[in-house]
Amino acid sequence: MxxxxxxxxxxxxxEWFKSSTSKKQLLQDVKPVEAYxxxxxxxxxxxxxEPYLKWLLSRFQTFGLNSGHLEAxxxxxxxxxxxxxxxxxxxxxxxxxxxxxxxxxxxxxxxHRAKDASHIIxxxxxxxxxxxxxxxxxxxxxxxxxxxxxxxxxxxALEHYITAFTQYEMSKFxxxxxxxxxxxxxxxxxxxxxxxxxxxxxxxxxxxxxxxYDTVFLGSDLPVEEIISHAENDPPDLFxxxxxxxxxxxxxxxxxxxxxxxxxxxxxxxxxxGRPFNHDPALYEKIGAAAxxxxxxxxxEKGGELIGQ
Numbered sequence: 001m002x003x004x005x006x007x008x009x010x011x012x013x014x015e016w017f018k019s020s021t022s023k024k025q026l027l028q029d030v031k032p033v034e035a036y037x038x039x040x041x042x043x044x045x046x047x048x049x050e051p052y053l054k055w056l057l058s059r060f061q062t063f064g065l066n067s068g069h070l071e072a073x074x075x076x077x078x079x080x081x082x083x084x085x086x087x088x089x090x091x092x093x094x095x096x097x098x099x100x101x102x103x104x105x106x107x108x109x110x111x112h113r114a115k116d117a118s119h120i121i122x123x124x125x126x127x128x129x130x131x132x133x134x135x136x137x138x139x140x141x142x143x144x145x146x147x148x149x150x151x152x153x154x155x156x157a158l159e160h161y162i163t164a165f166t167q168y169e170m171s172k173f174x175x176x177x178x179x180x181x182x183x184x185x186x187x188x189x190x191x192x193x194x195x196x197x198x199x200x201x202x203x204x205x206x207x208x209x210x211x212x213y214d215t216v217f218l219g220s221d222l223p224v225e226e227i228i229s230h231a232e233n234d235p236p237d238l239f240x241x242x243x244x245x246x247x248x249x250x251x252x253x254x255x256x257x258x259x260x261x262x263x264x265x266x267x268x269x270x271x272x273x274g275r276p277f278n279h280d281p282a283l284y285e286k287i288g289a290a291a292x293x294x295x296x297x298x299x300x301e302k303g304g305e306l307i308g309q
Contacts, residue, residue, distance in 0.1 A: 008033070011076035022063050029059045030073065035247040037078045047280030048246055050086060055150065058088040062152035089150065092143040098124065102141045109162045110154065121169045130173055130210055134203055135296045138166060142199065167199055170206065177206055182214035185237035185307040190227055191220035192241050192255060193248030200274065201242040204299045208240070211300055224255045228262065235264050237307045240299065241289075243274040249287065256288045269306040273299060 008030055009023075017023040032052075040049035053070070060070050067083060074081050096102060101120055108116040124133055145162050148154040154162075189205040191198040198220040205217040216236065218227060231239070239259065243252050252272065259265045269290035277283050277292040284292035290306055293299035 005031075008077065011073045013072075016065055016069055017063065026059060026063055029056060030077075032245070032247050033074075033077055039246060039249055043249070043283060043286055044280065047283060048276070049081075051275075051279045052246065053081075053083055054086050054089050057083070057086060058150050061088060062150070089147070092140065092147050096136050096140045098137045099140075102137065102144060105137075105141060106145060106148070106162065109165055110158055112161075114165060117165065118169060125173075130176065131207065131297070134207055138170070138203060139296055142166070163197060163199055167202070170199075170203070173206070177210045180210050180212060182209070182212060184212040184304070186214045186216070186234075187238045187240055187303065187307075188216045188218065188227075188231055188236040189240040190218040190222060190242075192243050193245065193251045194221045197244055200244065201240070203296060204240055204242065204273065207296045207300050208303060213303075224251060224258060227255060228258055228265070231259070231265055231268075232262060236268060238303055239268060239270040240303060241270065241272050243272075243276065246276045249276060253287045260288065271299065271303050271306060 005027070008027060012023055012026060012030065014020075014023065017026075033056075036049050036052045040047075053074075057067060057070055060066065067086075071081075071083060074083070101124060105117050105120045108114075108120070121133075124137055128136070142163070145154065145159055149156065149159040187205070187208050189201050189208075191201045201220075202217060205215045209215045216230075216234075218230065241252060241255065243249065256270055259268070259270065270288070271291050271293060272284050272287070272289040273293045278294050281292070284290070291302045293302050
């Protein structure tokens with residue numbers, strides 16, 4: 001166990017937990033606390049640290065703990081920090097016309113009824129456009145899955161299973177997506193840092209592709225140098241990058257800084273997205289990006305504006 005892990009483990013008192021397994025699970029959630037604090041000093045506590053602490057409070061409550069336990073933990077790690085004004089994360093507000101289908105899909109996969117879940121997608125695809133399916137079903141459904149995991153109502157394994165199955169369902173539409181005539185410009189997309197999930201940026205790439213753009217999807221966990229090298233060989237009209245975890249801001253900032261040092265790339269706009277940018281609409285400016293987007297349709301709209309479409 002590293003010194004940091006030992007410090008965090010000591011700050012989570014054994015007597016708080018009914019089992020060592022519960023403590024190990026929460027230990028994974030608190031590991032980035034110092035990284036969040038460091039980034040908050042640079043980019044702002046309200047936009048960086050406090051959203052993480054709200055999420056962490058929800059996780060503490062999942063294990064039968066409360067804000068007092070979180071305050072005690074913070075005192076032992078980053079020092080005294082007032083969290084009396086913080087409330088746990090609220091359920092995601094989907095405002096989706098397909099909320100019933102979303103719940104049925106999650107319920108089916110939670111019981112490993114893959115055929116039932118696939119049938120729901122098939123029915124929707126025959127009733128609505130591909131863009132609407134992505135925007136009004138897939139995106140809010142994944143937000144709901146994340147929230148259910150956060151509250152301990154879905155295991156990590158089920159959360160990964162639902163995400164993986166959804167990626168499989170999306171792959172069925174690729175023949176249709178890539179049949180679209182691409183005349184609007186070239187876009188290079190990637191998830192930055194050692195992201196466990198790349199589905200968000202994959203969906204953005206699909207939406208760009210289906211609306212007339214030619215996209216290159218590099219996936220996730222690719223070194224900054226490899227992204228730069230690929231882009232220099234075939235410069236795009238737009239970069240679109242996403243991060244899920246706020247600590248990956250460091251890698252994203254370094255990537256954008258490196259892009260701006262390359263003569264062939266420095267004038268290419270960068271569009272960014274992901275949870276940190278949802279909390280702070282001005283964050284993209286602080287890291288040198290041209291714009292940020294919170295939703296799939298907003299990404300396509302802003303991407304078009306940046307390219308000049």
